[in-house]
Amino acid sequence: MPIFGKADKNRTIPGKKSTAGKSSADFARLPRHVAIIMDGNGRWAKRHKLAIAKGHRQGTENLREIIRHTDDLGIPALSLYAFSTENWSRPREEVEALMQLILDFFASEIDELDAKNVRILILGDKSRLPEAQRLTLIEAEERTSGNTGLRLNIAINYGGRDEIARASREIAKKVARGELLPEAITEQTVADHLYTAGQPDVDLLIRTSGEKRLSNFLLFQVAYAEFTFPKALWPDFSVKLYDEALTDFGARDRRFGGR
Ligand code: IPE
Ligand code: IPE
Ligand code: MG
Secondary structure (H helix, E strand, O other): OOOOOOOOOOOOOOOOOOOOOOOOOOOOOOOOEEEEEOOOHHHHHHHOOOOHHHHHHHHHHHHHHHHHHHHHHOOOEEEEEEEEOOHHHOOHHHHHHHHHHHHHHHHHHHHHHHHOOOEEEEEOOHHHOOHHHHHHHHHHHHHHOOOOOOEEEEEEEEOHHHHHHHHHHHHHHHHHOOOOOHHHOOHHHHHHOOOOOOOOOOOEEEEOOOOOOOOOOOOOOOOOOEEEOOOOOHHHOOHHHHHHHHHHHHHOOOOOOOO
16 A cells, blocks of 8 residues: 555645654654654564564565655654664574565555655765665665655664764765865764755654663764654554654753753
8 A cells, every 4th residue: 555645745844744644743843853863673473473584574564654744744864763773683684584574565665756856865984784675775766866845864784873974984085085084073074974964953853662772873963862762663653653653842941962
């Protein structure tokens, strides 16, 4: 089933109520960038006495609703942690199931995402991925590169430390070529060399399943993010729970070190 309705490049005004019809929440203030660590698929599968792969598949069903809702709300950027640099250490069958899900997800969703003016960016090193996945991801990025709507960042073979090391190498190359003075390197220079260059910092980080850790996600970008750790396992994370996290965010007193 397509995740989005018919082609509609019009967007809602940021901060407006959802037009999805499912949300009755009234948001005082919405984040400009939401990051989600989609955790708990394994426990969900176990709880339902299903194979791990089924848990991951159920997690992609859920994903559609969350992306659609983010877009309906007019939140400018959404980053999803789909596969970490550490997840390669999982059993081979599980890694294969996750790789297959990447292909299935893009095959079923790319048309609607593109029609919705969503711009897809893959965070992470695509060069280590199998060829089919790599080509699918590059194609999705290229096809949507001119879109101006929701920035949908999907982290695959992503690690925050790896991203910072990569940015450091890029900056060092510029210094070596004489294009940049070491004294001229600022926080902004670093930000400009991350995968998320040009995007707002993360305002709200959600990690499902009750775990309270970053697991190497967007280390630089979450410096002043608000964190929330809903207990729900990712496949059970509903639009209603998402709205609760967004409402909670709107009530936070963000100080950024000031008085
Ligand atoms: C998150 O679910 C999905 C990925 C890491 C790809 P998990 O598979 O980590 O679920 P739990 O933590 O084992 O429940
Ligand atoms: C983080 O979850 C990675 C993703 C959700 C893709 P993990 O389940 O891999 O993290 P740890 O191992 O519990 O820290
Ligand atoms: Mg996990």
